[in-house]
Amino acid sequence: MPDTSLGLTYPASTAHTRIWEHIQELANDANAALVTRTPxxxxxxxxxxxxxxxxxxxxxxxxxxxxxxxxxxxxxxxxxxxxxxxxxxxxxxxxxxxxxxxxxxxxxxxxxxxxxxxxxxxxxxxxxxxxxxxxxxxxxxxxxxxxxxxxxxxxxxxxxxxxxxxxxx
CATH class of the missing domain: 2.60.120.1340 (Jelly Rolls)
Incomplete structure (x- = not known):
């Protein structure tokens, strides 16, 4: 799966099965990114x-x-x-x-x-x-x-x- 410039993983256009797993991974990545960006x-x-x-x-x-x-x-x-x-x-x-x-x-x-x-x-x-x-x-x-x-x-x-x-x- 591809990543954004901040390291957030998102499903590729062909990875539509078990979408909930992809959303969970995206949420975990977002959480980790936000924790390290606390002012x-x-x-x-x-x-x-x-x-x-x-x-x-x-x-x-x-x-x-x-x-x-x-x-x-x-x-x-x-x-x-x-x-x-x-x-x-x-x-x-x-x-x-x-x-x-x-x-x-x-x-x-x-x-x-x-x-x-x-x-x-x-x-x-x-x-x-x-x-x-x-x-x-x-x-x-x-x-x-x-x-x-x-x-x-x-x-x-x-x-x-x-x-x-x-x-x-």
Missing amino acids: LLDSAQVSAVTTLTTTMSDIPGATKTLITTLPNTRALIIWSPDFQCTTASTATPYSVVAVDGVDQAPNAVYFPGGTAAVGARCTPCNAFVVTLATAGAHTFKMRAAVATANGVWKVNNQTSSISVLALPW
Whole structure:
């Protein structure tokens, strides 16, 4: 019997006897295909206030690992670091997401357009889609830094998060 591109077996035009067996096989194939194509959704909140440096670094708690069952799964990543200025600054804080250890574009950036006052806050949000070439465990990490060492910026914990939606279709 022939198969569809998703591996669903269907009866050939000459296989009309005992059609119920063919329908049962098709149903079993469809069930198996649907089980492996369940969307995965998870999110994480930053677990500790983090002072930024000019070196890109992981933000504590803002890490998620999802296990995909199919290659070429598409993942939508949404993240929002809550930047706060603790010493007057002209520096630009920015954040990226690393997927399996590789920093991805785009950035979530706050450009104060001059000197940011103490207490200035901004929670930029950004999103992108990535294709996960292989099945298996994939790690998503929020990372952040400041462009220059002028002033002090931090990432707040209770208002910063990362979310990942993996669609294995």
